[in-house]
Amino acid sequence: MMTYIVFILSVIFVVSFVGFSSKPSPIYGGLVLIVSGAVGCGIVLSFGGSFLGLMVFLTYLGGMLVVFGYTTAMATEQYPEVWVSNKAVLACLLSELLTACHILKGDDIEVEVVLKFNGAGDWVIYDTGDSGFFSEEAMGIAALYSYGTWLVIVTGWSLLIGVLVIMEVTRGN
Amino acid sequence: MSMVYINIFLAFTLSFMGLLIYRSHLMSSLLCLEGMMLSLFIMMTVTILVNHFTLASMAPIVLLVFAACEAALGLSLLVMVSNTYGTDYVQNLNLLQC
Numbered sequence: 001m002m003t004y005i006v007f008i009l010s011v012i013f014v015v016s017f018v019g020f021s022s023k024p025s026p027i028y029g030g031l032v033l034i035v036s037g038a039v040g041c042g043i044v045l046s047f048g049g050s051f052l053g054l055m056v057f058l059t060y061l062g063g064m065l066v067v068f069g070y071t072t073a074m075a076t077e078q079y080p081e082v083w084v085s086n087k088a089v090l091a092c093l094l095s096e097l098l099t100a101c102h103i104l105k106g107d108d109i110e111v112e113v114v115l116k117f118n119g120a121g122d123w124v125i126y127d128t129g130d131s132g133f134f135s136e137e138a139m140g141i142a143a144l145y146s147y148g149t150w151l152v153i154v155t156g157w158s159l160l161i162g163v164l165v166i167m168e169v170t171r172g173n
Numbered sequence: 174m175s176m177v178y179i180n181i182f183l184a185f186t187l188s189f190m191g192l193l194i195y196r197s198h199l200m201s202s203l204l205c206l207e208g209m210m211l212s213l214f215i216m217m218t219v220t221i222l223v224n225h226f227t228l229a230s231m232a233p234i235v236l237l238v239f240a241a242c243e244a245a246l247g248l249s250l251l252v253m254v255s256n257t258y259g260t261d262y263v264q265n266l267n268l269l270q271c
Contacts, residue, residue: 010180013215017184017208021191026200033204033211036184040215043177047222052233059237060211064244068207071248072200075255092187099179144231155235162242166249172256 006046011100013039015093022089026072030065037061051141177219185212199254199261203247210240 016036020029041056144152188208195202218233220226251261258265 006177007180010177010184013212014180014184014187017187017212020201020204020208021187023191023194023196023198023201023205026198026204029201029204033207036208037211040211043215044218044222047219049218049222052218052222052230055234055237056211056214059241060214064207064241067245067248068200068204071252075251075261076198076200096183099183141230141234143228144234147228148231151231151235155238159238159242162246166246169246169249169253172253 006043007100009039009043009046011096013043014096018089018092018096022092026068026076030068030072033068034061034065037065175223178216181212181216181219185209185216188212195263197262197264199251199263199266203244203251206247207240207244210236210243214240 013036016032016039019032020036023029037056037060041053044056045053188205191205192202192209214233214236217236221229221233254265255261
C-alpha cells in the first residue's frame with residue numbers, strides 16, 4: 001500500500017476538488033481548497049520537492065487563501081449553505097472511486113485516453129547520476145537569480161503594473 | 174506517463190467545469206480558478222521533479238506568483254461588485270440584458 005501512497009494522495013486531491021467545484025457557500029469552498037492545497041503539497045513532497053511544497057503552504061495557503069477568507073467574510077453576509085443532496089457531486093465521487101479501484105486492483109494496468117498512461121514506473125523516481133550533496137531542485141530555484149535575472153526584472157515590473165491596475169480598479173469611478 | 178497524471182488532469186477538468194457553470198456566488202467561480210492554478214502547479218512540479226529538469230524549477234514559482242496577482246485582481250473586481258450591489262450574486266450582473 002505504501003508504494004501507492006502518491007496515487008491515494010491524488011485520489012484525495014480529486015475528491016476535495018469535487019468538494020469545492022460543486023460550489024457550496026464560498027466559506028466551505030475555501031475550507032476544502034485549504035485541504036486540497038495540503039494534499040497537493042503532500043504529493044509534491046513525496047516526489048522529493050521540499051522547497052516547492054513549502055512554497056505551496058507559504059504563498060498559496062498563507063497568502064492567497066487568507067485574502068480569499070477575509071474577502072469572503074466581508075463580501076458575502078448571509079446564511080451559508082452546505083452540500084445538499086447534489087446528484088452531480090455523487091456522480092463525480094462515484095466515477096472517481098471506480099477509477100481508483102480499477103487502477104489499484106493489479107499491476108501492469110494501462111489506460112489510454114489521449115495518451116498512454118502506464119502504472120509501471122509509479123513507485124520509483126528515475127535517478128540517473130549522482131547529484132552530490134545538494135538538492136538539485138533548490139539549486140534550480142536559486143538559479144532564478146543567476147540565470148533568471150531578466151525574468152525577475154520582467155516579473156517584478158509586471159507585478160508592479162498589476163498592483164497599480166488593482167488600485168485603479170478599486171478606486172472605481 | 175505515470176498514473177498520478179490521470180487524477181491531476183481530472184482535478185483540472187473538474188474545476189474548469191466548476192468555473193464555467195455558475196450557481197449564485199461570483200466568489201465560488203474565483204475559488205474554482207484558484208483550484209485550476211493549484212492543479213497546474215502540481216502537474217508542473219511533478220513533471221519537473223520526475224524528469225530532473227533542474228533549471229525549470231523556477232517556473233512553478235513564477236506561475237504561483239502570477240496566479241496570486243490574478244487572484245488579487247479578481248478579488249478587487251468582486252469587492253467593487255459587492256460595494257455596488259451589497260452581495261456578490263451573479264444575477265446582479267445584468268446590465269446588458271434586454
